[in-house]
Amino acid sequence: MLFNTIDFVIFFITVTTLFVMIKNRKFQHIFLLAASYFFFYYSSNYLITLLIFTTIWDFYFGNIIWKTTDLRKKKLLLICSLTGNLSLLGFFKYTDFAITQFNLLGHYFDLQSSIPLLNLALPIGISFYTFHSITYTVSIYRGQMPPAKSFVDYAIFVAFFPQLVAGPILRAKEFLPQLREKIENVESGRFRQILVNSYNLKLGITLMAFGFFKKMFLADNIAPLVNEVFYQPMGHDSFTIVLGAIAFGAQIYCDFSGYTDIALGAATILGFKIPINFNKPYFAISPSDFWRRWHISLSSWLRDYLYIPLGGNQKSKTRTYLNLFIVMFLGGLWHGASWNFVIWGMLHGLYLACHKFMVHRFPKIANSPFFKTKIGIVFSILVTQYFVFLAWIAFRVKDTSSMVYSMQKYIIWDFQTKETIQFVSDHGTGIIFLLIFVILYLLSYRKENLQEKISSFNLKYWFIILTSIAILILSFFNGKPEDFIYFKF
């Protein structure tokens, strides 16, 4: 069920209305779980069994790990739990990819036979709910939290529908307490009803409106421009490729952060707080700063569950660079079973490692007062984003020869302008939307918590703003809901 379809609108309104009507919190939890499972089942049919299996698997292992006192046994149980989760993810996501690579190798060595593909359907959200489950068992193993008392509560954490399909990746120790808070009567053990209050409602609707605006007004209208450049990039001039890379950066940001805003808004309306996923990433002044601002829930997950266990920056410098590279390599692979995502991840690993190396090797330059000035900050942003958008080419273009061509044109400019001018002239609409995005993004530089500020306006002005956003979205909607890019992962 896509967020930007009538199906979801009807589903969400129905769920929220019924949610409010249920007085008993316990039943609210059961209802929320049923709604989340229905949401998943709507698109995935029988594959809901995988979600249920993951939930039962990790709930069971979480309890056993907590009860076990023997450290060695604890570790073994954790490994079992992780193996189960990652095997499921690996099987459904990477089997056909592995077979394709094996067959390619076979063709290279002129082997006559090839293994037929399994043509497995990728269960929606498997990358995300697998990572949710991992945070649960690992947090219990580390003693950071006790296991969930109720299976229903844990199941809601795994399957919570606003973030089920494309994140943000929740942490068990941050979400589960929200399900147990606000006990009305400690003696009776009854929990107060989760109320949809006006503040949360206004804030949630504002967030969702902004999300739909980013996705449907900006991302979907910039997409045709990107498709034109990268459908067959061979033959395009450098400036066209650069324009395409910037447009794709704008598209994926609006698409993904738009989705996150909708997820945040839906969760807020239902009375839950989920982490933000973006913090103006295109104002990042270094690769590590970029990853503190882009897909924050994933980067922090990779830091806490991969980078730090690998040693982080506590071992030698070389080991630190290697750790960064490995983490980003796996991060790229997590995005999809395709070499272009791996290359994208590796590029970012390289950026992080190089940046770290430069900071270590040239501390005087790294700490130079120039980089604290306005010009220095602008310079840092431009250099960082130059490399970020270069990596976006790898993310967007699957075909290796097209990727190499595009990256080469991006790095080594040919200064041809005729084709680019013609291209801009042919795609004026997409250019205008891209310019609107750039202007709005630049204006947002010093603006913090804009959605919260708008939601605190007087009801009349708030309504006018939201209606204006809705009219803009509707006026430039082409009638066909486009997929969210991160739904593929």
Next chain:
Amino acid sequence: MSLSIAFALVFSLYVLDQYMTTNSIDSFVDTKGKIVLTKNFLSSPNNADEKLIFIIGSSQVQSLNTTFIHNYLLEHSLNYTVYNFGQPADTPTERLKSIDTLIAKKPDVVVYGFSYRDFMSSSPSELQNAKIVKYLPDPSSAFKKISVTLNIPITAFDFLENPAKVTFDAIKFFSSISKRIFLPTSKSATNETNLWLLNQLNPGGYGVGKSVTNDTTFWPFPNANYRIPQRDTIILTDDELKNYYNRNAVADNRINSFDNNDNVAALEEIISKLQSHHIKLILFITPESRYFLNTLGDSDKKEFNLIIQNISSQYELEIYSLNDKYADLRVWKDLDHVAINDNVTIYNKDMSNHIIQELES
């Protein structure tokens, strides 16, 4: 210091060299020019003396050379002006939106080429959904049936089918009015483009009915020399095609069945409209390479064949398939597009022969 100067000098020479090697202005019609020509043609009055053949379909029909076909028909005493209205990523659903405009030009013959892709789900979520076999009851199809039965208002208004188009048309309308009010003496950009185009074309100017020449390589319109991207002219070797194939996984269940396929319904409506206006319709399956056919699953092949059989029997139309003949030929620029190359005339010849056969029957 001298090193910096040397570097600056080399860099400047490099920039200058790149700038100097720009393409010379030529007389090719580019994409924008083609759009202008198309609009002009579709809005110009019909010429009762002229017999028209329109070729429609996706990018797979775009490599058909209208000049070649016109000349070939002329050799068989059939004088038709041929236009190629192929559009990349076209599907019957998309084509249905503009078919009325084409019908208004009163073509004598419409040649419609389609293939497997025309009936496939295209978006990643639809493709994923297609892979998920619905073993359990499916609420999404139940919801669709309910919304169709109850005729939920949101789908009933034309505006909501494509609000963006209405908005852009409104912007263009107000823009043209304001230009007329505030800049009454200046020529519009469209007029300027037209004049430029006319100057680039034959001295007699753009005109329907002018005879076409034999030595032009490719004209989607008569008297319009269209720029062909170099990548479209390259004929791939078998190894190169194999590389393409290896990067595309075999997929199945992308074609919904005949009675549950929006594109089939759209195609049927197109056929009904053309037949009700007594326009001769020639349907054909565009050629595909062997490697493309190998990426198709059995279910998709079966569904496609059922669609073809149903359309053929329901509307009493013979649908020509070029797949068997073309699958192993060396004519491909990629898995499913014939190259636009002077050495590849087979596609044009075969289609010309089919048209002749239909016209003489």
